[in-house]
Amino acid sequence: MNYCTMTVNELSRLIKEKKISSLELTLSYLEKIKETDKNIRAFITVSEETAKKAAAEADAVIRSGAGDIHPLMGIPAAIKDNLCTEGIKTTCASRILRNFVPPYSAEAVARLKGHGAVIVGKTNMDEFGMGSSCENSAFGLTHNPLDPTRVPGGSSGGSAAAVAAGLVPYALGSDTGGSVRQPAAYCGVVGMKPSYGRVSRYGLIAFASSLDTVGPITRDVISNAMVYDAIAGYDPKDSTSLQEHSEAVADKLKGSNVRGMRIGVPYSLIESHTDITVKKALSSAVKHLADQGCEIIDITLPDPGLTLAAYYALSSAEASSNLSRYDGIRFGERAEDCSTIEEVFKKSRSRGFGPEVKRRILLGTFLLSREMCDRYYKKALMAREMIINGFSSLFSLCDVILAPVAPTLPYRIGKYSAEPEARYSEDIFTVYASIAGLPAISLPVGKDADTNLPVGAQIIGRAKDELTVYRAAYALETAVCGGERRCGNDI
Amino acid sequence: MKEKIPQTVNKNTIEKLCDLAMLLPPESDSEVERDIEKLTSLLSPLEALEDNGPQGLQIKQTAFREDITADSPGDGAVLSTAPEVSDGYLCVPRTVE
Structure with missing residues (x-):
């Protein structure tokens, strides 16, 4: 039996029925x-050794027959390398943290481990989450498993590639401006960005604290919901953690009816900002939902230029502040040829950070300077509130929004090496949910006829309404894949 | 007192920004200048907003947690990640002349 093409949901059943042990699976x-x-x-x-030990422990729990077995018990997972894992190197794909071993685990990781998950390793990413191609890692780039000449997306490119290639059945990523959803779309898997505050950021190494979220990447929607259920919920260690009860969603999807659900579709933005393949796939997705009795409503999203500007202003400003902690003193790499404390700071940071990170730190520092703060940063804060208000109005017209994830298919490695900032405008569809703090899930809805590369669509919901997002995604996946739960290519 | 950052980006600006950001000056000022100018042109829609925004607009404030102490992970755990320690202290170049 080829376990590597199975979903979390399928593996969970096999483990519960004792048809396979966690160790065998691992x-x-x-x-x-x-x-x-x-x-x-x-x-x-x-x-490897940590994983085998965790698998053996999970098997002991399963054999003991004590109580209910959690759905994730004994199932291997990968963790993006910006989530702290106690005793396992956590680098953020940066030289400055290349030997950093955290003394604690991120809350999301701790919850998975508490449920018996088996962590097999840490995945590659764009350095500190800054990037959307997984080309900005200090440890080499990740290739898209569906076409190795193309990027897997980013910054959670390693996690998405690992799931798509069948190296793990699920992984955790982080999403600040699209970094779970876009690589999920590029790799033909399912990636969820929860509402801001829904999953604890404790132990997630910060990029932009008002935008960062942690989300699962899986092969199908119901498995994604299972992982989401395990990691969501209030954490007092995170001051931005939502205190409202987090409703479990996975057991509410099968048999759920979306007839009458109002689906907002930004037709004009899709027309002006996507290529023909993405347009066709979105059109097909709309038809699938309409065929299931959903009401399709043409909507206009808030100004895309303003949204992109607000995202890059806020994320760069926050990044410049968050990354000031990397000074070569308390953790991380320290430059050796230094005779003053200032040299320690400057040489450690300059040698430890890659070019994209330095670019954003400098931009953030510029935006937060006294002369520029009113001109850009404060206006970005205002723009965010205006965008949030814009979505509140939209959600009086519709229940969820269906939109593209990326304007094009996954692009070739190196496409933006001459002009790295040119790729920022590719984030146009993902930054909306990030700026407004909304839940959004990306799932495969079609393939390009010539290249067989996947096209992803995202479903964006009201803040804290992950259930409606998952219900709509499950219905869409059912229609797109027929009875077959797994979308995307089996490697 | 540090000098002001001018509103246009030039060699002086880059040097001051690097100083503030605790980075060494770049090998190529012109590349950094070009990067910042391209990025700030991406931000130009923000300049069109009114200074105080639409009436009634409220910007959310930072969420603070309760100001209570929690257990420390202990010196051992905290210092285990430091590049250089001695007798329970972090070692750094001389900071006071």
Whole structure:
């Protein structure tokens, strides 16, 4: 049996029914990683011994028959390398943290481990989350498993590639401006950005604190909901954690009816900002939902230029502040040829950070300077509130919004190396949910006829209404894939 | 007192920004200048907003957690990640002349 193409939901059933042990499953995935990852480079660290130990512990719990087995018990997972994992190197794909071993685990990771998840390794990413192609890692780039000449997307490119290639059945990523949704779309898998505050940011190494979220990447929607249920919920260690009860969603999807659900579609923006393949796939997705009895409503999203500007102003400003902690003193790499404290700071940081990170730190520093603060940063704060208000109005007209994730198919590696900032405008569809703090899930809705590359669509919902987002996604996935739960290519 | 950052980006601006950001001056000023100018042109829609925004607009304030102490992970755990320690202290170049 080829476990590496199975979903979390399917594996969970096999484990509960004792048809496979966690150790057997974990060894399968570790073997697949050894065979395949040298071509994809999804992982920065593979923690084989830790994984085997966790698998054996999970098997002991399952054998003991004590109480209910959590759905994620014994199932291997990968963690993006900006989530702290106690005792396992956590680098953020940066030289400055290349030997950093955290003394604690992120809350999302701790919850998974508490439910018996088996962490097999840490995945590659754009350095500190800054990027959308996984080309900005200090440890080499990750290749799209569906076409190795193309990017897997980013910044959670390693996590998306690992799931798409069958190296793990699920992974955690982080999404600040699209970094779970876009690589999920590029790799033909499902990626969820929860509402801001829904999943604890404790232990997520900060990029932009008012935008960062943690989200699951899986092969199908119901598995995604299962992982989401395990990590969502209030955490007093995170001051921005939502205190409202987080409703479980996975057990509410099967049999759920979306007839009458109002789907907002930004036709004009799709027409002006996507290529023909993405347009066709979105059109097909709209038809699938209409065929299930949904009401389709033409909507206009808030100004895309303003939204993109607000995102880059706020994220750069916050990044420049968050990354000021990397000074070569308390953790991370320290430059050795220094005779003054100022040299320690400047040399450690300049040598430790990559060019994209330095670019954004400088931009953020510029925007937060006394002369520029009113001109850009404060206006970005205002723009965010205006965009949030804009979505409140939209959600009186519709229940969810269906939109593209990316304007094009995954592009070739190196396309933007001459002009790195040219790729920022590719974030046009993902930054909306980020700026407004809304839940949004990306799932495959079609393929390009010539290249067989996947096209993803995203479903954006009201703040804190992950259930409606998942219900709409499940219905769309059912229609797109027929009875087959897995979308995207099986590698 | 540090000098002001001018509203246009030039070699002086880059040097001052690097100083504030605790980075070494770049090898190529012109590349950084070009980067910042391109990025600020992306931000130009913000300049069109009125200074105080639409009437009634309220900007959310930072969420603070309760100001209570929590258990420390302990010196061992905290110092385990430091590049250089000695006798329970972080080692750095001389900071006071």
